[in-house]
Amino acid sequence: MKTKVAVSMEVGKPFEIVEAELDGPKAGEVLVKWKVAGLCHSDLHVSSGDMPSTLPLVVGHEGSGVVEEVGPGVTRVKPGDHIVGSFIPGCGTCSACARGMSNLCNEGWNGTTGLMADGRYPFKLEGGQGAGGMCNLGTFSERAICKEQSVVPVQEWIPFETAALVGCGVTTGYSSTINTAGVKAGDIVVVFGIGGLGANALQAARLAGARYVFAIDSDASKQDVAMKFGATHFFSDPTDAAPVLNELSWGEQADKAIITIGVADAAVTEAAFNLLGKRGVLVLVSMGAMDNYSVSIPGLFLCQLEKSIKGSLFGSANANYDIPNLLKLWDQKHIMLDELITHRFTLDEVNKGYEMMETPGSGLLRGLIIHEDD
Numbered sequence: 001m002k003t004k005v006a007v008s009m010e011v012g013k014p015f016e017i018v019e020a021e022l023d024g025p026k027a028g029e030v031l032v033k034w035k036v037a038g039l040c041h042s043d044l045h046v047s048s049g050d051m052p053s054t055l056p057l058v059v060g061h062e063g064s065g066v067v068e069e070v071g072p073g074v075t076r077v078k079p080g081d082h083i084v085g086s087f088i089p090g091c092g093t094c095s096a097c098a099r100g101m102s103n104l105c106n107e108g109w110n111g112t113t114g115l116m117a118d119g120r121y122p123f124k125l126e127g128g129q130g131a132g133g134m135c136n137l138g139t140f141s142e143r144a145i146c147k148e149q150s151v152v153p154v155q156e157w158i159p160f161e162t163a164a165l166v167g168c169g170v171t172t173g174y175s176s177t178i179n180t181a182g183v184k185a186g187d188i189v190v191v192f193g194i195g196g197l198g199a200n201a202l203q204a205a206r207l208a209g210a211r212y213v214f215a216i217d218s219d220a221s222k223q224d225v226a227m228k229f230g231a232t233h234f235f236s237d238p239t240d241a242a243p244v245l246n247e248l249s250w251g252e253q254a255d256k257a258i259i260t261i262g263v264a265d266a267a268v269t270e271a272a273f274n275l276l277g278k279r280g281v282l283v284l285v286s287m288g289a290m291d292n293y294s295v296s297i298p299g300l301f302l303c304q305l306e307k308s309i310k311g312s313l314f315g316s317a318n319a320n321y322d323i324p325n326l327l328k329l330w331d332q333k334h335i336m337l338d339e340l341i342t343h344r345f346t347l348d349e350v351n352k353g354y355e356m357m358e359t360p361g362s363g364l365l366r367g368l369i370i371h372e373d374d
Contacts, residue, residue: 002019004017004141005018005019006060006347006350009055009056015047015351018125020123024069024071025070027072028073028147029071030147030148034065034085035064037368038063039350039353040061040062042168043060052112057113058123058132061167062164062167063137063369064082065082066082067083067151076153077148077151082155082160082163084167086149086150087108088104088111089105089107090103090319102318103315123144162327165337169200169366170340171323174315174326176201176285176315177201177205179315179316180315181283181312182281183208187205187256188253189201189254190213190214190216190258192261192268193262194219194226195222198215203230203335212233212249213231213232213233214235214241216234216237217234218236218237218360221363222234228339245275255280257272257283264284266293266295269294270296273309280307283311284310285315342364343356343366347372
């Protein structure tokens with residue numbers, strides 16, 4: 001069957017909209033018709049080369065849709081089921097999954113090649129060239145072949161737009177606060193970068209009972225968003241936040257700092273580290289190129305104050321638990337999801353959406369690709 005896709009063909013170039021061909025699902029696979037896909041910064045890491053990937057790669061790793069067909073042996077879902085794509089598959093049997101770290105599943109290494117379990121590429125481009133789907137999903141496609149473990153079934157009454165959000169951005173931002181940072185009632189939390197991830201880190205801190213929640217973003221237009229999603233204070237420069245934080249904490253500084261900007265650098269990491277008090281925890285959610293050394297801090301204070309720095313992939317979340325749980329929290333009005341959506345695009349407008357994401361003051365918080373129905 002034919003499907004329209006957005007594909008990263010070459011590093012440094014915009015995504016191309018082309019037609020690809022799909023075979024039917026094989027053993028352990030499902031055919032998904034994507035309804036909605038989210039614009040996440042990680043797709044730009046592919047086109048920029050920050051995330052080494054096998055190109056061409058059909059991009060998009062956040063989305064919701066309907067299962068149209070299942071291959072032999074599939075028991076997790078059936079045709080007609082509504083699903084959310086999880087960009088870490090969680091095979092359940094590798095050493096990471098067995099230790100309760102499904103977000104670090106060994107199968108996740110295929111995410112930047114898009115290879116299926118049998119070693120083939122699911123998409124065929126013009127001339128028979130093979131292409132993988134980012135994170136074994138490829139949500140910037142009308143249809144895709146996915147691993148059974150890469151889809152999480154959800155209730156049919158949940159709107160596709162709402163469901164798509166928890167496939168990556170919401171889960172990563174929220175869970176980096178709850179799971180990785182371990183924010184608890186009474187903590188003082190600082191969040192760097194108020195975009196699709198940062199907004200959810202803010203509302204997670206609020207829901208966890210944080211005493212103060214500081215939002216820091218160089219784009220001053222993000223202030224209204226920050227306050228809406230749970231910040232108690234907003235600053236464009238961490239040096240301005242420091243004296244206020246010192247006063248409100250009675251000189252003890254912040255308990256947790258979470259960095260969710262598009263690409264981290266050493267200056268931001270050092271600024272976050274310096275805002276932390278004794279045994280403070282810095283969580284680095286942001287990614288950068290392999291040669292981007294984004295952590296440079298004095299070891300003296302790391303040791304003497306027992307601070308710690310932790311990386312966070314997918315917010316240390318378990319997709320099979322956290323995705324449904326976040327939708328329950330939304331249903332019970334404990335967290336905001338629909339309010340994250342500021343812009344909607346067609347697949348043909350995907351590059352326009354990412355240009356807006358990279359433009360300060362554009363007002364884009366979370367953009368969605370709305371796939372056209374047949």
